[in-house]
Amino acid sequence: xxxxxxxxxxxxxxxxxxxxxxxxxxxxxxxxxxxxxxxxxxxxxxxxxxxxxxxxxxxxxxxxxxxxxxxxxxxxxxxxxxxxxxxxxxxxxxxxxxxxxxxxxxxxxxxxxxxxxxxxxxxxxxxxxxxxxxxxxxxxxxxxxxxxxxxxxxxxxxxxxxxxxxxxxxxxxxxxxxxxxxxxxxxxx
Amino acid sequence: xxxxxxxxxxxxxxxxxxxxxxxxxxxxxxxxxxxxxxxxxxxxxxxxxxxxxxxxxxxxxxxxxxxxxxxxxxxxxxxxxxxxxxxxxxxxxxxxxxxxxxxxxxxxxxxxxxxxxxxxxxxxxxxxxxxxxxxxxxxxxxxxxxxxxxxxxxxxxxxxxxxxxxxxxxxxxxxxxxxxxxxxxxxxxxxxxxxxxx
Numbered sequence: 001x002x003x004x005x006x007x008x009x010x011x012x013x014x015x016x017x018x019x020x021x022x023x024x025x026x027x028x029x030x031x032x033x034x035x036x037x038x039x040x041x042x043x044x045x046x047x048x049x050x051x052x053x054x055x056x057x058x059x060x061x062x063x064x065x066x067x068x069x070x071x072x073x074x075x076x077x078x079x080x081x082x083x084x085x086x087x088x089x090x091x092x093x094x095x096x097x098x099x100x101x102x103x104x105x106x107x108x109x110x111x112x113x114x115x116x117x118x119x120x121x122x123x124x125x126x127x128x129x130x131x132x133x134x135x136x137x138x139x140x141x142x143x144x145x146x147x148x149x150x151x152x153x154x155x156x157x158x159x160x161x162x163x164x165x166x167x168x169x170x171x172x173x174x175x176x177x178x179x180x181x182x183x184x185x186x187x188x189x
Numbered sequence: 190x191x192x193x194x195x196x197x198x199x200x201x202x203x204x205x206x207x208x209x210x211x212x213x214x215x216x217x218x219x220x221x222x223x224x225x226x227x228x229x230x231x232x233x234x235x236x237x238x239x240x241x242x243x244x245x246x247x248x249x250x251x252x253x254x255x256x257x258x259x260x261x262x263x264x265x266x267x268x269x270x271x272x273x274x275x276x277x278x279x280x281x282x283x284x285x286x287x288x289x290x291x292x293x294x295x296x297x298x299x300x301x302x303x304x305x306x307x308x309x310x311x312x313x314x315x316x317x318x319x320x321x322x323x324x325x326x327x328x329x330x331x332x333x334x335x336x337x338x339x340x341x342x343x344x345x346x347x348x349x350x351x352x353x354x355x356x357x358x359x360x361x362x363x364x365x366x367x368x369x370x371x372x373x374x375x376x377x378x379x380x381x382x383x384x385x386x387x
Binding site: 006157159160164179 | 281350351367
């Protein structure tokens with residue numbers, strides 16, 4: 001359903017909040033890197049492109065109609081350091097479907113920040129946004145990404161092989177998904 | 190690519206483009222709910238069948254991506270139309286194609302779809318140089334699932350409750366096959382001799 005959450009969303013160690021103009025350097029620090037862009041549709045971004053992306057995201061903070069996205073900066077609660085971003089896209093209004101995404105700065109990998117932030121977005125999606133199913137996808141070679149999906153309790157629903165070209169090579173892609181009932185049972189263990 | 194030679198003969202069938210006179214035969218199976226699900230164009234009512242037939246009659250070649258080739262499955266001997274198979278060229282750069290099929294339930298279970306799809310897979314990989322073929326089917330359609338497995342297709346996706354279909358949660362399977370996974374023996378055993386395209 002239409003949704004305009006109050007920000008920030010607070011987790012144990014993190015704050016999820018809309019992007020602001022002051023985030024350009026923080027975003028460029030990871031979106032400018034080759035190793036981050038490797039599995040993304042975009043190539044590494046220039047500082048200017050990061051500024052444009054942030055401008056666009058200023059309005060991506062709620063669901064009003066199908067296709068809308070909520071894109072949030074993830075910062076540490078302790079010192080306000082920008083460690084990455086998470087997103088939730090409203091893919092189908094009728095079937096209440098959402099798509100989850102995330103990008104984190106490699107320097108902050110391995111601390112469970114991505115798990116913590118994406119879990120908060122699942123809670124937003126199945127809670128206030130009243131979604132029925134949330135899916136995510138990644139390149140099959142991107143093991144940290146699908147490991148995260150499995151930690152979130154998502155099931156592998158698809159394994160596509162050579163179904164498309166991605167950056168000049170055959171693509172291999174995983175789809176993972178979690179239904180509302182599955183999320184509920186995870187939260188009430 | 191040389192031009193396509195039709196009709197195609199299999200053991201028990203002739204695969205040929207649709208004709209105006211096929212209307213009654215198409216009507217018999219095309220409006221059935223079990224057939225509706227994965228046909229390109231819904232034909233819930235009889236008056237939709239003529240329009241669907243007109244479209245299928247025009248689908249006789251694949252010149253550019255987005256186009257579909259649709260062939261009627263006609264039984265040798267009595268010339269009864271038992272169903273149809275189609276190949277959509279969905280993407281040119283990545284060589285992607287999608288198969289669809291429908292059969293009159295009165296004629297299912299006799300291996301006709303296996304024959305027709307085998308010929309169509311052959312055509313897709315050899316003639317049209319498709320790299321990957323996919324088929325979508327309803328998660329509850331056991332006949333289709335068995336058929337896909339028989340053809341040697343891999344289950345690539347099993348979506349649960351990803352969409353609503355006629356008011357119910359949908360369950361959808363995707364099967365796929367790459368050109369190099371297609372069994373060459375199937376061609377030798379199932380198909381008659383015909384000109385090969387380089």
